[in-house]
Amino acid sequence: MKKQLKVLAVGAGWRGSNSKSLFNGFSKLGCDVRIIETDGYFYNYSIPERLYMKVRKVPLKVKFQKFNKTIERTIDSYRPDILFVVKGLWVTEAIIQYAKLRGITTIHFHPDFLFDDRYHTSLILDKAILSYDMVVTAKTTEVEKYKQYGCRNVHFMKYAYDPDIHHPVQLSAAEKRGFQTDVAFVGRMEPPRADALNSLAKENYDLKVWGTKWDKIPKNYELNKYCEGRPIFCEEMAKVFQGAKVSVGFLTQLSAEQHTARTFEIPACRGFFLGTRTEEHVEIFKPGVEADFFGSTEELAEKVAFYTRNDELRARIAQKGYEKVIKLDATYENRVKGILDFAEIVQSGSDRLVLR
Template identity: 25%
Template sequence: MSIIKHPKAHHYQPSPAEEARARGREAGYRGGYEEGYLKGRADYIVKSHAESFPFRQLHVLYVASGKGFPYSPMDEAISETLRSMVAQLTVIEPGQPINEVAYQVMPDLVLVLDGMFVPNEQLDDIRRQGIKTAVWLTDDPYYTDMTTENVGHYDYVFTLESNCIPYYQQLGCRQVHHLPFAAFPEYFKPSKTPAAQRRDVSFIGSAYWNRVEYLSPIMDRLMQHNTMINGIWWDRLPNYAAYQDRIEVNKWMGPVETAEAYNGSKIVINLHRSHEDDSVNNNTVKIPAASPNPRTFEISACATLQLTDARSDLAKLYTPGKEIETYTSPQELLDKIEYYLSHEQERREIALNALDRTLREHTYGHRLNQLLSVIFP
């Protein structure tokens, strides 16, 4: 009996190109799953936070900032939120005779945003008619040289900067309250669809000199990741030419476009401006900044991991390490970027916790309800 010998089977060895394609498919599948999981969880959190605030039988005359972009989205957020909270809302620009409009409509409250362009004598006239007046200051402490002249002409002063409270009290203001910024969920919210442009890291904001000096030492390594920067003045960077294909300069991004960038990013850097930069500030008394900027809330409302420089008020608003991440040096910023880019589950959980905290406590509905509760207890 003869034995038939079969030729030895050869184990197939894929080519390097085939291996690369396989790794790409696996990474794409994993990335798609992770993004889908994040969006599903985020959608559940959004649906579980239906805002409901007391409705007040009040007539509010709202005086917009009059500053145009980027203040106009804030004006819209405030006016649209107020419409659902009070019986009547009248909105005007600072160029109109505010005292004459107030005589005609006789509101319960004249609420002014920023107030830089509002004549103080008109405010005094309104107060003589027994109408309550309030201002929400948006640029403290960077323009206190100008707000110093205005705050005494209001019944109520609300400032986003807690360090300005004792300063205004020393000026004779009896009703001064801390009212931080917030998120407007109509603009800043998790996207339900995959982002058109994916980024590992984003930074959106103006290139103030403190930001240029802070990021310059780590820019080479930062740009080794899929990093995009948007904002004015970034051609100030010493090696700008090396990164200009990933820096969009001299463009103000609207809230919808900004939210799209946040949603398309794994990590968004937040780096506050300096209170000591005399090239852009009017803060002669050098009041330091303790309170976070509006991006703190807007990034969090998009369910994106935020890395921010730590300001002293931050821990009152978000829990570091659980709902937001902080850094105290350029090297720590870089280290945490690289850590969270390789630890997807931790990155995702912090981002979702940030969304939940924002919708629970940090929307314009929460802020305006607080403001109205102070004035009409």
């Protein structure tokens, strides 16, 4: 009889997060999964806590210690085969070593940039990352940087979509009023993104912009009237992609990013994906057939003008893009299978899980 893999998963537990979808991927593959959510320990900081973190570079000691002690105690009681940590900013090196001494395979996935975006790392993670048996990244440019930093086993994994969340939906009459638009964007504000979208706003397109930091754009931007003032998740995000004629997929300027989760989420909702032109994007989707791409603000404006006027072509491309992500099986379940394959972790009853 095959042994059921036991996975202790540590990360954000809210529905729609990369981590939660990955944890569900383990479950769908037949693993027994126990989750320690970081949500309850971190992220909802008071002003005093934020000041403390700014000076000490770690959360309050009581939270920090309780969090790591919880992981330690769960390791002892649950005895997992795998410790899978997503964005382990506050998981200490000592905890990783504690797990490894008990024969547990340790894996870390960082959904953001560890090296090029210092906002998404910590001194704790900088030290602990070297102790993991395996690290996973969805950022092409990070692979070699992990290796140069000293990480032994680095696995590149493309982002994915969650079929339980990202799928075509039927909009009600009220939802059409709330979500139908010419152009939509879901993501955080970065100045180049704001400038490009403001150019479209000046052309009197109907826009809807969802995400964080958009209150920071210049007050004189036309774009201000199109910012929804909040992030959007799960089924609501699917409705955004379904309701927009064009869903724009910007990439961050923090590094040479090649694709993001939106690359798969938008087509999975049968939305029309107009993304930044990169080698990976062009490898995934045939330009003008399954999606389309732009390389400048001027080209973005040209493509928006063209596709908002050509309903039949736009619908055909959106359908082809949807069919492509289904064919690719670009799901989190499939990504987890890739992680397990890379780590040579097989559900065959082996007492010791061995990395290549």
